[in-house]
Amino acid sequence: GAVVSQHPSRVICKSGTSVKIECRSLDFQATTMFWYRQFPKQSLMLMATSNEGSKATYEQGVEKDKFLINHASLTLSTLTVTSAHPEDSSFYICSANLAPDGNYGYTFGSGTRLTVV
Amino acid sequence: QQPVQSPQAVILREGEDAVINCSSSKALYSVHWYRQKHGEAPVFLMILLKGGEQKGHDKISASFNEKKQQSSLYLTASQLSYSGTYFCGTERGSGNTGKLIFGQGTTLQVKP
Numbered sequence: 700g701a702v703v704s705q706h707p708s709r710v711i712c713k714s715g716t717s718v719k720i721e722c723r724s725l726d727f728q729a730t731t732m733f734w735y736r737q738f739p740k741q742s743l744m745l746m747a748t749s750n751e752g753s754k755a756t757y758e759q760g761v762e763k764d765k766f767l768i769n770h771a772s773l774t775l776s777t778l779t780v781t782s783a784h785p786e787d788s789s790f791y792i793c794s795a796n797l798a799p800d801g802n803y804g805y806t807f808g809s810g811t812r813l814t815v816v
Numbered sequence: 817q818q819p820v821q822s823p824q825a826v827i828l829r830e831g832e833d834a835v836i837n838c839s840s841s842k843a844l845y846s847v848h849w850y851r852q853k854h855g856e857a858p859v860f861l862m863i864l865l866k867g868g869e870q871k872g873h874d875k876i877s878a879s880f881n882e883k884k885q886q887s888s889l890y891l892t893a894s895q896l897s898y899s900g901t902y903f904c905g906t907e908r909g910s911g912n913t914g915k916l917i918f919g920q921g922t923t924l925q926v927k928p
Contacts (some may be wrong), residue, residue, distance in 0.1 A: 742918045762885060792857050804848050804860035805916065
């Protein structure tokens with residue numbers, strides 16, 4: 700089945716530094732990928748839609764200058780958390796749809812646990 | 817707007833049945849169901865599209881009532897592996913935008 704590979708799985712960084720998270724579709728092309736954030740014991744909140752070859756679209760309340768998204772190829776989207784602060788600590792997950800017009804739902808990456816100290 | 821799930825939590829014995837509900841105040845194009853184990857990413861269970869019929873595989877099935885803007889997930893003869901948090905995800909409007917808005921989740925615990 701379709702696989703979305705996400706790296707790193709865990710990262711600890713210091714306040715003020717930037718962290719890049721990669722999301723790759725391994726056996727299919729994804730013109731669109733989605734980035735979610737999940738705080739402990741809470742639901743997944745959609746942050747932004749990553750579009751190959753164009754700018755990402757951000758959900759209301761998500762700072763586009765803080766969460767930089769790049770989708771330079773059909774198989775890779777990256778999320779960079781810039782000038783990270785402890786409140787950015789969260790579980791970040793990407794997803795992609797194998798068949799946009801089908802019944803396949805969305806495949807999620809394994810997630811990245813970010814801890815900012 | 818976030819769909820509302822009920823109940824918030826369920827504790828079952830192996831072999832018992834459970835129903836998880838998901839309702840929205842907005843018209844829905846589709847409803848997705850996912851299960852998430854602790855510390856892991858959500859896993860797709862099934863999708864119900866507007867105009868589609870009830871779906872299911874193995875002992876997990878779901879229904880979608882478009883008029884009521886509700887979906888229900890049915891777990892029958894539950895197994896220990898069913899434990900986890902179940903999320904419904906809804907897509908609004910008329911198209912397959914890919915923008916899933918998830919409910920707050922229902923935690924299911926199956927005990928031996």
